[in-house]
Amino acid sequence: MNKNVNKGVNKELLKELVEKYKNESGALIPILQEIQESFGYLPEETLIFVSDEMDIPLGRIWGVVTFYSQFYLSPRGRNIIRLCRGTACHVRGGKRLLEKVERVLGIKRGETTPDFEFTLETVRCLGTCFLAPVIMINHDYFGRVTPGKVENILQQYIP
Amino acid sequence: MMSDVSLSIDGKRVSVQKGTNILGAAKSIGVNIPHLCFEERLSPISACRLCLVEVEGMESLVAACSYPVAEGMIVKTNSARVKEARRVVLELILSDHPLDCLTCEKSGSCQLENYAYELEILSSRFKGEKSHYPLDKSNPFIERDPDKCILCGRCVAVCGEVQMCFVLDFAQRGFKTRMSTGLDRLLPKTSCTFCGSCISVCPVGALTEKERRFKGREWELEKVSTICPYCGCGCAITLNIKNGRIVKITSDPEGYVNEGWLCSKGKFGFDFIHSPDRLKYPLVKKGGELKEVSWDEALGFVAEKLKKIKEKYGSESIAGLSSAKCSNEENYLFQKFMRAVLGTNNVDHCARLCHASTVAGLARAFGSGAMTNSMAEIKNADCILITGSNTSETHPIIALKIKEALRKNGARLIVVDPRKIEMTKFSHLWLRQKPGTDVALFNGMMNVIISEGLHDKEFILKRTQGFEKLKEMLHQYTPDYVEGISGVPAHSIISAARMYSKADRASIIFAMGITQHTTGTDNVLSLANLAMLTGNVGKESSGVNPLRGQNNVQGACDMGALPNVYPGYQSVSEERIREKFEQMWRVDLPQKVGLTVVEMIHAAEEGKLKAMYIMGENPFLSDPNSNLTRRALEKLDFLVVQDIFPTETSEYADVILPAASFAEKEGTFTNTERRVQRVRRALEVPGQAKADWEIISDLAVRLGYPMKYSSPARIMDEIASLTPIYGGITYERLDKRGLQWPCPNRDHPGTKFLHQGRFTRGLGKFHPTPYREAVELPDEEYPFILSTGRVLFHWHTGTMTRRVKGLEEIYPQNLVEIHPLDAQKLSLKDADLARVISRRGKVVIRVKVTDISPPGVVFMSFHFKEAAANLLTIDALDPVAKIPELKVCAVRIEKCTV
């Protein structure tokens, strides 16, 4: 996942991407998607670059990237943890689970560890309530997780 | 014309134009439908849903602000259903509103507060989370409180569609939605120009003037409408006053000139009025030191000195500088004082430095040197050619009209300017000529127009003379030849020629970039040629429009504060006219044409001029070659300076007289579109200051000439009686919208655009204008061209704006703009100190590396005394208009190591 994270912005690549869409109208969202694809998130300087090159006000671009939840404005970790905060998981101790993960990684929900290994997100319901409480890491599901199992699970993702 | 539609609103019948919305139709019969997001001057946003009304036959309620009327429609604006819907909308808004009306600055004029009161809402039935975002106080002008924002979208609309600055927009979504800037940056880090338009449309307290905080509640403010004292746009402003101090400035949306929009200077630039530096007492130099004295002593002394000098050296040894900042009445009295009391035509003012070449050029070509069209007409032009005017910075409200033409009518915009000014962002063509090659470029465009047969043969035949000579001269200016001179690619010249000549209503807009050259008059003549060649003058929205710089520079010229004409451009050399004035003023008048500004300075330096009377001007900073100006002022036997502040010039004065500011006196200003407008007294003068007109009349009386007026209105009566173009002007008639001259009699409605059917001089006259080079071009020793001008946040010599805290904070120091390529060669970086040196002087100044000016050209403003551009400029003059070449001189640049 997210191989380019934290490698800085490759200006040449950025130019190429924008060049491709430059004269199309309504190309803003596809461009932003491609940039995110390449850089893992939308670094500020890429937004400024798009604004200048495509002559779209920065305020408008900002409106778009903050509107859609698919866009990320800060770098994300190599591994994305989605911890369920839906009702079923809540009843079964989802809150304590969240606290534990936060403590182990030393970050709050929505944040990324300084080494860019993990990003911690919470979601409404992962659609696997029968396994509650549930954690999803990248594409793997973990069910009936107790706070005690957290360290072991995370360990599997550290190279 | 669109047909009318009739409908019924709350049982009343109403007929309105098709396409009107229900809200507008209701308003026309005095029914006010509550609304929050709708603003008449903006396109409908339809976000708030407060304006819901019931339309018979429709199942759901409709938004009155965007729903168009239809024949036979029956509308109820106050049914139980409508009232309940409104309550729900308001209660929803209130559920996420801080409700700190106790200390909110908007309280009293807040639309949310007013509607809650109207609908008798005590509290919201919806309880829920409230947003909390930090207050943005990052800049000196605008305070943003996102918690009070009701997301109506007006600020976003005004910033985008009217100002075209696109600073604001909505970010996030759902409950978190809020008004924001790109990257959530603070305003100073955005392209915000601090025009304050967003404040003026915000219906609640989310956007307010920062400086007004805790200075007065809305209902305590006394309001006086007057005219902005800065630029020639002449915007209507309203001073909001409490306890003799201005709390804030607003502008009436009904205001004809500016429709309620202002720029940062008009909106926020008023601190100077209350500055502790204001001159409060007359000062007379005694034993080398200035001492406070009584008016009686000061004026007695001035009268005696002037009398002696006149007796000893003759009238011609005295000269006066009048002021484009002062009122028409004061300019009139000043020139009358110089001519009738002192007996000399040596009177001029700073218009010499900005538009003398316009007046000279357009008078020759058309017979009148003013803007041919009105500002409002610009909106309907279909092609606009801007040259030598950084319109969005120097005439922001005119820039708005241009933007409106682009946005609403799809007008074409051609910018001809060496600098990458803001307007180039919106232009269809940008011709970047080498400074000083304007004439060649316009000749090139005309060459194309003629060779492609795009000229208006009928217009040329019926309305003009001298075409054949012009045609002959143009022959050599082929696009390729002109490319060689101007550096503008031949194909751009051809495109511009076609774009301009094929338009129905093309308008040329120009300013100092055209006039401040030794070829200034030729530049103006070539623009006049271009307009006449294509029949683009003498009709609505189409003409040649010089933008006048100062608030009343048009008026000062109209009033004859010029060495060769009496009020109304009536020549002093014409006997019949002189006799008329001699009769009215009951004295003999001098025949000899007087000295112009720069000639006065030269004469003083040579010792020929002994005394000068300077009213409201600061030639030390505004005139070219300051070192020469200093020597000249030092050499005078006697110098009187009358001003609101001590200035660089008053350092040399023997007597300084304290004057009233625009807010402390009655009078009129004439804006750039020839509109005479009323200026009203709102404040007491500081100390013993007096209005300029009072000082001059006092002095005249002391010199034995009766000059008594009970008020400026009576002075205007005298002006009207002597000045045909002002013949119909009285204070009563000016009250609402002012009047545009020519207005020859009391029944005349004023004149929107000039030269309809006939030029003022009869036939328009083509003048062949061969290209001449600038006087001082770069060479090995001085390899750069220096161009000078203004910036948005300051004004003229900075006497006023540099005393406005916020403006000074935003733009604190002079900068020299250098192109990145040149900067690299000189190893200069942004914010480095550099020495800029010309043959006449040098200044030390910070560097701004930018591609605004092309390589080889550097630019600086003349607002700052610490780095005064005019120490460098050349005092070479245009042979006809005597305007100095402030736009081109040669300099060298060195890096400063200390």
Ligand code: SF4
């Ligand atoms: S002050 Fe003017 S430019 Fe700045 S955000 Fe408000 S409307 Fe836009």
Ligand code: SF4
């Ligand atoms: S700041 Fe004012 S004008 Fe702008 S969206 Fe909010 S309430 Fe409306």
Ligand code: SF4
């Ligand atoms: S545009 Fe000119 S007249 Fe209008 S507010 Fe600004 S400075 Fe004043």
Ligand code: FES
């Ligand atoms: S509530 Fe957690 S998976 Fe459904």
Ligand code: FES
């Ligand atoms: S005023 Fe009509 S929707 Fe806001």
